[in-house]
Amino acid sequence: MSATPPFAADTALPSVAGLPAPAFSPLYQQIKGLILQSLQAGEWKPGEAIPSEMDLAARFGVSQGTVRKAIDELAGENLLLRRQGKGTFVSTHAEQQVQYRFLRLMPDSGDATTEGPAERRVIDCRSVRANAEVARALGLRAGESVIQARRVLSFQGEPTILEDLWLPGSAFKGLTALQMSDYPGPTYAMLELEFGVRMVRADEKIRAVLPDAEQASLLQVTEQTPLLSVVRTSYTYNDAPMELRRGLYRTDRHHYRNALG
Amino acid sequence: MSATPPFAADTALPSVAGLPAPAFSPLYQQIKGLILQSLQAGEWKPGEAIPSEMDLAARFGVSQGTVRKAIDELAGENLLLRRQGKGTFVSTHAEQQVQYRFLRLMPDSGDATTEGPAERRVIDCRSVRANAEVARALGLRAGESVIQARRVLSFQGEPTILEDLWLPGSAFKGLTALQMSDYPGPTYAMLELEFGVRMVRADEKIRAVLPDAEQASLLQVTEQTPLLSVVRTSYTYNDAPMELRRGLYRTDRHHYRNALG
DNA sequence: GAGTGGTCTAGACCACGCG
DNA sequence: GCGTGGTCTAGACCACTCA
Numbered sequence: 001m002s003a004t005p006p007f008a009a010d011t012a013l014p015s016v017a018g019l020p021a022p023a024f025s026p027l028y029q030q031i032k033g034l035i036l037q038s039l040q041a042g043e044w045k046p047g048e049a050i051p052s053e054m055d056l057a058a059r060f061g062v063s064q065g066t067v068r069k070a071i072d073e074l075a076g077e078n079l080l081l082r083r084q085g086k087g088t089f090v091s092t093h094a095e096q097q098v099q100y101r102f103l104r105l106m107p108d109s110g111d112a113t114t115e116g117p118a119e120r121r122v123i124d125c126r127s128v129r130a131n132a133e134v135a136r137a138l139g140l141r142a143g144e145s146v147i148q149a150r151r152v153l154s155f156q157g158e159p160t161i162l163e164d165l166w167l168p169g170s171a172f173k174g175l176t177a178l179q180m181s182d183y184p185g186p187t188y189a190m191l192e193l194e195f196g197v198r199m200v201r202a203d204e205k206i207r208a209v210l211p212d213a214e215q216a217s218l219l220q221v222t223e224q225t226p227l228l229s230v231v232r233t234s235y236t237y238n239d240a241p242m243e244l245r246r247g248l249y250r251t252d253r254h255h256y257r258n259a260l261g
Numbered sequence: 262m263s264a265t266p267p268f269a270a271d272t273a274l275p276s277v278a279g280l281p282a283p284a285f286s287p288l289y290q291q292i293k294g295l296i297l298q299s300l301q302a303g304e305w306k307p308g309e310a311i312p313s314e315m316d317l318a319a320r321f322g323v324s325q326g327t328v329r330k331a332i333d334e335l336a337g338e339n340l341l342l343r344r345q346g347k348g349t350f351v352s353t354h355a356e357q358q359v360q361y362r363f364l365r366l367m368p369d370s371g372d373a374t375t376e377g378p379a380e381r382r383v384i385d386c387r388s389v390r391a392n393a394e395v396a397r398a399l400g401l402r403a404g405e406s407v408i409q410a411r412r413v414l415s416f417q418g419e420p421t422i423l424e425d426l427w428l429p430g431s432a433f434k435g436l437t438a439l440q441m442s443d444y445p446g447p448t449y450a451m452l453e454l455e456f457g458v459r460m461v462r463a464d465e466k467i468r469a470v471l472p473d474a475e476q477a478s479l480l481q482v483t484e485q486t487p488l489l490s491v492v493r494t495s496y497t498y499n500d501a502p503m504e505l506r507r508g509l510y511r512t513d514r515h516h517y518r519n520a521l522g
Numbered sequence: 523g524a525g526t527g528g529t530c531t532a533g534a535c536c537a538c539g540c541g
Numbered sequence: 542g543c544g545t546g547g548t549c550t551a552g553a554c555c556a557c558t559c560a
Contacts (some may be wrong), residue, residue, distance in 0.1 A: 026548060063550050068527085076337075078522050084527045085557030102521050202521040207512035208469040208487035226266035226469035233520075233537070239541060251468035258519060260363050260463040260493075261339050285556075286531055313545060324531050329546085345546045352528030 001101070031060055032070035039079065039090065041236040046092035046192050053088075079200060079237075093188035093199070100186055102202055102232070105161065105249055106257045118153040118161075123218070125149040125177035127169055134166045137233055137244040145169030149180055152218055159219050160254060162211075165245040171197055188234075195244055199234040206230050206256065211248060219250055228256060292321055293331035300340065300351065301498040307353035307453050311341065315348075324510055340461060340498075354460070355450035363463050363493070366422065366510055367518045377413040379422075384437035384479070386410040395427045398494055398505040406430030408467055413479055420480050421515060424474075426506040430441065431515070432458055449495075458503055460495040467491050472509060480511055489517060 024256045035056070044050045053071065057064045071088055078101075081089045093101055099112055128148045135142040146166045153161040167175065172195050183190035188199050195225045209229040216223045228249040236242045249256065296317070305311045313330065318325045334348055335341040339362075342350045354362055360373055370378045389409045395429040397401040407427045414422040428436065434455050443450035451461050476485045489510040497503045510517065 026536095029547075049526095055524090065551085066549060069548085071527095082527065083558090085525085087526060104519075104521075146545080204521065205286055205520045206467065206489065206517035206519065208489045208510075209512075210485075210487055224471075224485065228467065228469045228489075249469075251470075256467035258365070258465045258467065260365075260465060289529075310545095315545090325531060326532085330529085332546095343546065344539090346540080346544085348545060 006163070013071055023107045027062060028073075029070040031056075031062060031067055031071055034060065035070060035074060036079075036237060042196060043202050044090050046090045046198055047095060049087040049089050053122055077201075091198075093114070093186045093192060102188070102199070102234070103255045104256050104258060108154070109255055115155055118155055119157075120153055120181050121148065122151045122177045122181040124151075125175070130166070134244055137155065138166065139242050140167050140168060147172050151180065157256070158250075158253070160250045162218050162248040163217055163245060165243060167191075167243055169194060197236055199236055199242060202232050202234040204230050204232045209248070215248055219248065221250060225250070225252075230256070265437065272374040288323060289327045289330040289334075292317075292323060292328055293334055295321065296335060297340075297498065298333060303457060305351050307351045307459055308356060310348040310350050337394055338462075352449045352459075353450065354453060363460070363495070365517050365519060366515045368416070369516055376416055379416055380418075381442050383412045383438045385412075386436070386441055391427070395505055399427065399429050399502050401429060406434050408436050410438070412441065416515070419511075419514070420430055420517070421511045422510040423476055423479050424506060426504060428452075428504055429501055432456060432503065458497055460500055460503060461495050463495040465491050465493045470509070476509055480509065482511060486511070486513075491517070 001127070002017070023254045038044060038050075050056070051059070053064050055068045056071075059165070063244050071080060073083070075082050075088070078091055081091050083089065090153075099117065106112065126148060127145055128142050129143045130138065130144045130146045134140075134146055135144060136142065137145065142243060146169050148164070149167050150162070150164050152159050153163065170189070174197070179190060180187065183193075192198050209225055210224050211219065211221065211225065211227055213223060215227075216225065217224075220229075228251055230247040230249060232243075232245045232247070233241050234243040234245070295361045296311070299305065299311075311317070312320070314328050316326050317328045317332075321328065332341060332343070336343050336349070339352055342352050344350065360378065367373065387409060388406055389405045390404045390430070391399065391401050395401075395407055396405065399407065401407070407430050409425070409427050411423070411425050414424065433452070436456070440451060440455060441448065444454075452458050454462070468490045469487050472480065472482065472484055472486065472488055474484060476488075477486065480486075482488075489508075489512055491510060492510040493504075493506045493508070494502050495504040495506070500504050
């Protein structure tokens with residue numbers, strides 16, 4: 001029971017010259033926003049169930065159908081996971097059926113399960129000052145503290161991915177090389193667990209490049225071997241960038257897979 | 262008015278040993294299937310409006326809400342396009358706001374609109390016999406007739422993409438180099454218009470490679486320039502493969518963009 | 523059997539596009 | 542002002558999970 005709808009739909013806001021009217025916000029979008037706030041505030045932790053649709057409907061003072069539509073959208077964005085008969089759960093990078101949610105590199109033959117998990121070797125992990133590029137990508141000022149790490153992922157004993165990554169120092173203070181290498185499972189799952197930061201979506205820019213001498217050596221290829229450069233920016237709930245990652249992928253036994261709708 | 266629901270939900274089909282029960286098919290999924298059939302049969306052409314939700318509800322003998330949910334899914338798969346106040350339309354590669362629906366290559370600065378349309382140069386277009394690889398990708402037998410084409414796309418005067426593509430000869434009989442070069446707009450739109458074949462989704466496998474001498478010459482780069490190899494298989498409504506395309510992308514002024522959800 | 527999400531319906535009203 | 546898709550409600554019943 002209880003409350004009245006959070007806001008009246010703003011059907012008649014003043015319109016701005018030159019721009020289309022500010023648009024009207026349906027109830028279920030407002031409910032979606034409220035659920036998003038609770039997710040962001042950590043009211044429900046990754047992997048946990050959120051309240052049932054009926055409970056949320058009562059809490060927000062709307063019908064079940066309206067809550068349902070809000071949850072539908074959040075589930076479509078992979079922020080929530082519905083399980084019939086059990087409840088609706090906060091998405092997590094752990095306990096994912098697919099091992100790595102953001103990694104699109106696939107073995108040429110077989111699939112990720114036949115290949116087994118990656119072996120990780122952390123080469124470097126330390127706190128540095130952000131240069132201009134890193135600062136821009138993470139929404140920081142140049143010179144602010146960031147954690148920089150480098151590691152090599154190997155599949156079936158063959159070094160395949162060289163990753164450099166940068167995380168804002170403020171959110172990940174105290175991250176160690178040990179955490180980066182010892183956590184069993186995706187690094188994003190470790191960041192959720194240890195720092196409460198959940199990466200929710202990401203953008204990638206892909207190029208073909210040649211490695212420098214050090215990169216080639218780490219991947220055990222020649223400097224004439226073309227590699228995929230994958231620059232990823234990952235975002236948390238409020239669309240704030242929380243990670244910059246640059247991967248160099250060997251594509252002699254793997255390929256980057258993409259589905260176009 | 263009219264008909265009874267197309268099928269009773271098959272709640273109690275015999276279950277197969279070792280497999281989970283055959284599942285139950287909600288009404289809206291059946292409606293979705295019927296709409297899909299009409300699309301595939303060409304009852305409504307790309308760009309045209311399909312009947313209103315009320316009309317379809319009457320035609321199928323279900324409620325508007327059920328038709329709505331079926332259409333929602335088809336719109337989510339980009340097969341239909343909803344426009345409030347106007348109707349629901351069959352998606353098309355023409356009149357797309359984004360010029361190229363399947364092309365993920367973006368200029369490093371600015372966007373596709375600032376860059377202007379690509380200039381196309383068709384180098385080759387002829388009928389050949391499918392080799393084993395092409396036959397497998399297109400679901401043909403080796404030796405069957407396929408149309409093979411090669412072309413270069415240039416942006417702002419700079420050759421950027423070299424494409425080889427293969428189309429099943431049966432569906433595209435009579436395709437000429439002239440059609441490939443003269444049609445203003447996406448090639449996929451031309452194939453819709455001239456052959457009634459609509460590419461609905463695609464898969465891409467991406468690698469970093471070095472070009473051979475001929476490829477390098479066509480793209481005006483050296484043989485030591487790393488390029489993106491993008492092998493795309495495109496599918497029509499019934500998930501039948503209808504095109505194999507291999508692109509070599511220069512990534513010195515462009516990058517392949519991907520969003521991860 | 524109780525509780526969850528999933529489907530389906532019927533009806534009311536709203537926003538949008540267009541003649 | 543009409544027809545379209547879009548929102549919201551209320552209620553019934555179904556499928557799934559787990560105790």
